[in-house]
Amino acid sequence: ETGVTQTPRHLVMGMTNKKSLKCEQHLGHNAMYWYKQSAKKPLELMFVYNFKEQTENNSVPSRFSPECPNSSHLFLHLHTLQPEDSALYLCASSQEIGTSSEQYFGPGTRLTVT
Amino acid sequence: GQNIDQPTEMTATEGAIVQINCTYQTSGFNGLFWYQQHAGEAPTFLSYNVLDGLEEKGRFSSFLSRSKGYSYLLLKELQMKDSASYLCAGMDSNYQLIWGAGTKLIIKP
Numbered sequence: 341e342t343g344v345t346q347t348p349r350h351l352v353m354g355m356t357n358k359k360s361l362k363c364e365q366h367l368g369h370n371a372m373y374w375y376k377q378s379a380k381k382p383l384e385l386m387f388v389y390n391f392k393e394q395t396e397n398n399s400v401p402s403r404f405s406p407e408c409p410n411s412s413h414l415f416l417h418l419h420t421l422q423p424e425d426s427a428l429y430l431c432a433s434s435q436e437i438g439t440s441s442e443q444y445f446g447p448g449t450r451l452t453v454t
Numbered sequence: 455g456q457n458i459d460q461p462t463e464m465t466a467t468e469g470a471i472v473q474i475n476c477t478y479q480t481s482g483f484n485g486l487f488w489y490q491q492h493a494g495e496a497p498t499f500l501s502y503n504v505l506d507g508l509e510e511k512g513r514f515s516s517f518l519s520r521s522k523g524y525s526y527l528l529l530k531e532l533q534m535k536d537s538a539s540y541l542c543a544g545m546d547s548n549y550q551l552i553w554g555a556g557t558k559l560i561i562k563p
Contacts, residue, residue, distance in 0.1 A: 344496070382458065382553040383497075383541070396550070430496065438549050440485045440504065445496035 343367065344446035346431050352452045353421065361416040361449045363431030370436040372414040373443065374406060377428040389414065390437045421453045456480050458554035460542050465560045466532055474527045474540050474557045482547020486518055486525045489541040491556065497541055500527070529559075537561045 344365045353359050365372065374386040388396035389408040403425075405417040414431055428448045435441040457479045466472040478486065485504035489497040503509055503518035503525060515528040529536055539556040546552055 380462070380555055382555045383543075383551075385550065440502065440545055440549065442487065442499040442502060443551070444499070447496045 344431060344433055344444050346429075346446035346449055348449055349447065350450045350452075352454060353418070354454055355421060355423075357421075358417070358419040360418065361429055361431075361451075363414040363416075363446055365412055365414075365431075365433040365444070365446075367433055367444060369433040369444070370411050371434045372408060372411070373432040373434075374414065374416050375430040375432065377430055377448070383430070387416075388437060395437060418451075421451075423453050426451055426453045456544075456546060456552045458542055458544055458552055460540075460554040460557045462555070463558045463560065465562060466529075468532055468534060468561055468563050470532050471528065471530050472532060472559065474529075474542075474559065476525045476527070476542035476554060478523050478525065478542070478544040478552070480544040480546040480552055483520065484545040484547065484549055486516075487543045487545065487551065488516055488525075488527045489543065490538050491541060492538045500540075532561050534561050534563070 347362045371390045373388050376384045385398050386400045387406040392408050403420050407415040430448045431446040432443040434443045460476045487502050488500040490500050491497040501516035503516050508517045513530045518525045539558050541556045542554040543551040
């Protein structure tokens with residue numbers, strides 16, 4: 341596989357469930373990102389990892405918990421979510437942070453919280 | 455604060471030319487990006503400008519004026535497949551992207 345992949349593509353979960361989103365990049369990049377995309381709103385940066393170390397946490401509620409075991413994989417663990425968390429969750433990667441290299445995005449996970 | 459403004463929606467005709475404008479305010483500046491996003495798909499990189507002027511890439515061109523905090527994306531010879539959202543993003547002094555809400559471009563035959 342090439343590029344950035346995300347699983348699952350669609351997820352429906354209840355507010356009491358626990359689930360995880362997975363992202364994998366095959367580009368040899370060192371930086372990975374989680375974004376939230378809601379309709380008609382700008383992309384919201386949630387978390388940034390550079391060389392497996394978290395460098396940004398943009399005031400994200402603790403019900404979202406990221407994990408980056410290595411430079412190629414990124415997870416977003418979800419628990420006790422709210423209906424307003426329903427959105428498209430995009431993973432991206434870039435060469436590394438601190439440069440103007442473009443970000444490559446995965447297809448996203450469409451999350452619906454019921 | 456940091457902010458990116460772009461029109462919510464534009465309509466154009468197949469074969470025509472359309473210009474999508476973007477104004478930006480960032481803390482420091484390390485460039486301006488344009489991405490294309492088809493419905494239900496990942497955003498894909500279109501262009502990057504860090505110096506003033508026009509960058510041409512086939513049917514797509516991107517312009518930057520740093521003094522005016524302004525950029526535009528120019529699409530020529532529009533095709534139906536160009537129907538998509540176009541996202542403008544400014545990179546601040548921390549190399550973090552500040553995103554606009556996107557411009558939905560509708561192409562009519």
